[in-house]
Amino acid sequence: MYTVLAGGVGASRFLQGLVQATDPGAVTVISNTGDDVTMFGLHVSPDTDIVIYALAGAVNPETGWGLAGDTFAVVDQLQRFGYPRWFNLGDRDLAMAVHRTRLLHEGVPMHDVVAGLVEAWGLRCRILPMSNDPIATRILGPEGEIAFQDYMVRLRTELEVTGVDFAGAAAAKPAPGVLEALRDARMVILAPSNPLVSIGPILAVPGIREALATSPATRVAISPIIAGEVVKGPAAKMMRSLGHEVSALGVARIYQGLIDVMVIDEQDRALAPAVEQLGLRCVVTDTIMSSAEKKSALAATVIAAAR
Numbered sequence: 001m002y003t004v005l006a007g008g009v010g011a012s013r014f015l016q017g018l019v020q021a022t023d024p025g026a027v028t029v030i031s032n033t034g035d036d037v038t039m040f041g042l043h044v045s046p047d048t049d050i051v052i053y054a055l056a057g058a059v060n061p062e063t064g065w066g067l068a069g070d071t072f073a074v075v076d077q078l079q080r081f082g083y084p085r086w087f088n089l090g091d092r093d094l095a096m097a098v099h100r101t102r103l104l105h106e107g108v109p110m111h112d113v114v115a116g117l118v119e120a121w122g123l124r125c126r127i128l129p130m131s132n133d134p135i136a137t138r139i140l141g142p143e144g145e146i147a148f149q150d151y152m153v154r155l156r157t158e159l160e161v162t163g164v165d166f167a168g169a170a171a172a173k174p175a176p177g178v179l180e181a182l183r184d185a186r187m188v189i190l191a192p193s194n195p196l197v198s199i200g201p202i203l204a205v206p207g208i209r210e211a212l213a214t215s216p217a218t219r220v221a222i223s224p225i226i227a228g229e230v231v232k233g234p235a236a237k238m239m240r241s242l243g244h245e246v247s248a249l250g251v252a253r254i255y256q257g258l259i260d261v262m263v264i265d266e267q268d269r270a271l272a273p274a275v276e277q278l279g280l281r282c283v284v285t286d287t288i289m290s291s292a293e294k295k296s297a298l299a300a301t302v303i304a305a306a307r
């Protein structure tokens with residue numbers, strides 16, 4: 001069994017490769033719900049939905065999020081009633097949010113909601129939310145705290161980040177199945193996601209960090225930082241402003257004590273000795289997932305690292 005800690009876009013690209021390289025029925029995803037947001041009164045789970053759409057082959061390939069070919073008539077129309085237009089939720093994407101919100105209001109726990117969505121999309125892997133309890137990633141800036149989607153979408157990450165906080169995490173519990181998935185896996189994979197705001201919230205749920213630290217599985221992380229840069233998103237500038245070295249080595253340091261193997265890109269080959277000095281095995285490979293073939297080749301290399 002393969003258990004994958006996953007954010008959104010970077011994770012979903014890797015997962016597309018993993019379900020090609022192995023039996024999807026052997027894959028469990030632990031999904032970040034710290035990005036969840038209430039928009040227009042609806043519960044939106046951006047990272048979980050990105051992963052579902054990608055694995056269903058329905059994701060918008062240009063953006064990496066949302067549904068291919070979706071339209072935006074509802075959010076356009078909502079402006080008439082004074083709703084902001086900055087959050088781009090497509091019409092068909094909105095259907096997921098309507099359904100999820102109704103079930104949550106009826107008292108269905110999040111892990112059952114997500115299981116139902118996975119089934120409705122015909123996926124064979126298992127996706128677990130990190131927790132059934134609400135946890136909100138908050139970004140600290142010079143003028144105080146803002147919600148994650150405010151930073152990410154409304155402000156387009158144009159803010160000096162001075163800290164990150166996961167509101168509600170201290171009182172949260174891992175969703176049913178999460179600790180078992182970490183304990184019983186043959187391999188636990190930290191996807192090439194933002195270590196601070198995609199993997200960070202998952203590790204902030206009490207019990208998850210400890211379960212990972214003590215898991216007998218081979219634990220592997222893939223660097224989302226290549227040659228000191230991100231492929232996409234704010235991970236590099238967040239790492240820089242929070243005092244981390246912006247490199248695959250910096251990512252390895254964040255995960256030190258939690259992983260056995262660090263997968264870094266060929267462009268970062270020179271960092272391998274320093275990664276190994278942290279007590280990790282370092283695998284150097286092409287980690288740029290620009291085609292289906294490259295995604296499954298990376299997944300196959302990661303799987304081989306357990307042997």
Ligand code: GDP
Nearest residue numbers: 007008009010011193194198224230231235289
């Ligand atoms: P988000 O929640 O949608 O931002 O998604 P994630 O946290 O899962 O992914 C964002 C990270 O994915 C960024 O830091 C990117 O650098 C990384 N990423 C995206 N595509 C690739 C890729 O092809 N290879 C690697 N190594 N990282 C990637």
